[in-house]
Amino acid sequence: MNLVDLSWRNMKRNFRLYTIYFISMFVGVVIYFTFSGLMFNEDVVAAIQNKENYKTVILIASIIVFLFIVCFILYANSFFMKQRKKEFGMYLLYGMKERQVATMVFFETLFLSAISVSSGILIGGLLSKFFGAVLMNLMHYNDDISFAFPLEAIVSTILLFALLIGIITIQSYFNVRRVQLVELFHAKEKIDKPFKFSMTLAILSIILITASYYTITISGDTDIWKDCFKETLFATTVALIVGTYLFFRQFSGWILQRMSQSKNYFNGTKMLWISSLRFSIRGNTVNFTFISLISAIVIFGVGFIAVDYAVKGEVVKKEYPNHIAFSSQGNETQKQIEQIMNDSHPIIGHETITGIQTEKIPNRKPFFSHPEYYTEDFYLFPESKLNAIVDLREVGEKVDLEGEEAIVLTRGLDEPKKYKSPQPEITLLEDNTFHIVEKIRYPLLSIPTSPGGNSNLQPSVLVISDEAFEYLKENHTLSSYEIYQIEDSKTSNDVSRKIFDIVMKAEGEGAYYSAYIDMHSIDTESSSLILFSVAFFAVIALFALGSVIYFKQLREATEEREHYAILRKIGVEDKEIKKIIGKQLLFVFLPPLILGLVHSWFLLYYTVILIIKDLPSLTTIIFSVMGLYVLIYLIFYVSSTSIYYKIINEKNTR
Structure with missing residues (x-):
């Protein structure tokens, strides 16, 4: 029998163990190919406005995904090797050389990789339509995405996973080489000693976590954060990490010991699962700490990016309320433009506004927080036109001005700012002075845009009384602008391109043109790509974290077969054994999850929820992210209890 035959027989004999390893690699291939496939999918690329930015983001995300997958698969391979140490010891005892054992592992890895890469590419290609549709939906595009297996994505996937096979082989070789033969036979016979805890450290863990939470709650306007931001952030982070570690290392041990000292400790199966946990708590401390902290980071990251995605959509609506706006054209051109809109996105509202362009006013600091974002010349519009636009948009408050009163239209204000006496004054058109009574956030003429995403300075707009405007228009040139509201403006990319070309x-x-879709596309594309990528990272992280616990429990289940065999001999029924396993694994899965959720909630509540108050879907987004995370974690728990029970039953069924 040669090494290839031996490798194949090993895979068939240890099918369950190889299946776990195969799933780890298979998921890695599917995720990586999905990313690289999206980068080269012609339908997706054709729909994207900023193609270079899209490819750059997806490329960086693909690299990060691959590096994460490498780390995870190397961890899975390490677990896989430890489970087979006794088997390798037998091979070495029978005269096989370390190099031959490593070669056998190479063939096994090659077989698994060939199956996982080919099936992963197939499934990844089939899923590309789904994930492409998800991405299009996030970007509010209606483009159809077809199934695709881009050659570039296939080649890059094969090459990178071929590199991974080489890394795994080297890791396996050194794992076999550096372990002594005697150690191989006793690799599974090490048992943790009963856990000892310190009451002082147990209390300290709660103090540190509570202190870090308190520091987060005062992160708004307190001096400690303003004056010593970096130091406070560092101290809070360290306190949270150390507190979490001591919570699992000391406080959980105290809880278990208190439970073991209760009066009903010997009732039912309580003694069995508590004693098992007390022996294994030391070995799980680092894993629990890591899982809690990474869970908090993942939930916070996805929640924050999801909120940012939603907020950007709302901000674009506020700053670019005109679906399409441009300088008034001749009758024929105007009809042509309206026909273009009505062909695909029917006009639901139209208003022409007429204003007066003034001379340049270099000093605009009294009127704008950032005057560099606005034109030096002002545009004067009568109050009646602003009120007409309020009716058109059905958003905003109408104004009522008299005489020389004026209102400055700006952006970035949460609430209108009213001026009391003495009111700021502005002199325009030679000797016409106006008193600024209010400054409001209402872009009558929003920032000029282009379908490519470029923007220009926003027109400085001053709203004056109708009588003042009637007086001024007699001696000054008037400029007119057409403002349209259309149906389904989020999909009007083609319409915007055509109208922009006509106006230019x-x-x-020098013509004025502004369209909501131009900025919506750019902002939505960038935020959608980030959300899409972060969501994928979260899925990988969650899969990796769940697998860490999963692998750990499989190892413990294998080691505890004999213990459960003894329980069966003394009369413990299968129903009771299932309860023992369920309670034991619940203690393993639940505390890291709960602590991770609490950590992330404090971070999200005091850095996002309290700050962003005008987003109705905010809490829905946060709870949806948390709920999805809990659901996936629950799947890991149920799967682990099932496989744990099967493993401890194996010896009895033979």
């Missing part, structure tokens, strides 16, 4: 051709580069 008719009036040249």
Whole structure:
């Protein structure tokens, strides 16, 4: 029998163990190919406005995904090797050389990789339509995405996983080489000593976690955060990490010991699962700490990015309320433009506003927080036109001005700012002075845009009384602008391109043009890509974290077969054994999850929820992220209890 035959027989004999390893690699291939496939999918690339930015983000995300997958699969391989140490010891005892054992492992890895890569590419290609549709939905595009198996994605996947096979082989070789033969036979016979805890450290863990939470709650306007931000952030982070570690290392041991000292400790199966946990708590401390902290980071990251995605959509609506706006054109051109809109996105509202362009006003600091974002010349519009636009948009408050009163339209304000006496004054059109009575956030003419995403300075707009405007328009040139509201503006990319070309051709580069979809596309694309990538990272992280616990429990289940065999001999029924396993694994899965959720809630509540108050779907987003995380974690728990029970039953069924 040669090494290839031996490798194949090993895989068939230890099918369950190899299945776990195969799933780890298979999931890695599917996720990586999905990312690389999206980067080269022609339908997706054609729909994206900013193609270079898209490919750059997806490429970086693919690299990060692959590095994460490498670390996870190397961990899975390490677990796989430890489970087989006794088997390798037998091979070495029978005269096989370390190099031959490593070669056998190489063939096994090659077989598994060939199956996982081929099946992963197939499934990844089939899923590409789904994930492409998800991405399009996030970007609010209606483009159809077809099934795709881009050659570039296939080649890159094969090459990178071939590199991974080489890394795994080297790792396996050194794992076999550096362990002594005697150690191999006793690799599974090490048992943790009963856990000892310190009451002082147990209390300290709660103090540190509570202190870090308190510091987070005062992160708003307190001096400690303003004056010593970096130091406070570092101290809070360290306290949270150390507190979490001591919580599992000391406080959980105290809880278990208190439970073992209760009066009903010997009733039912309580003694069995508590004693088992007390012996294994030391070995699980680092894993629990790591899982809690990474869970908090993942939930906070996904929650924060999801909220950012939603907020950007709301901000674009506020800053670019005109679906399409441009300088007034001739009758024929105007009809042509309206026909283009009505062909695919029917007009639901239209208003023409007429204003007066003033001379340049270099000093605009009294009127704008960031005057560099606005034009030096002002545009004067009568109050009636602003009120007409309020009716058109059905958003905003109407104004009522008299005489020389004026309102400055700006952006970035949460609430209108009213000026009391003495009111700021502005002199325009030679000797016409106006008193600024209020500053409000209402872009009558929003920032000029182009379908490519470029923008220009926002027109500085001053709203004056109708009588003042009637007086001024007699001696000054008037400028008119067309403002349209259309149906389904989130999908009007093609319409915007066509109208932009017409307006620019008719009036040249100086013409005014602004469309909601232009900025919506750019902002939504970037935030969608980030959310999509972060969500994938979260799935990988969650899969890896769940697998860490999963592998750990499989190892413990294998080691405890004999213990459960003894329990069966003394009369413990299968129903009771299932309860023991369920309670034992619940203590393993639940505390890290709960602590991770609490950590993330404090971070999200005091850095996001309290700050962003005008987003109705905010809490829904946060709870959805947490709920999904808990659901996936629950699946790992149920799967672990099932496989744990099967493993401890194996010896009895033979």
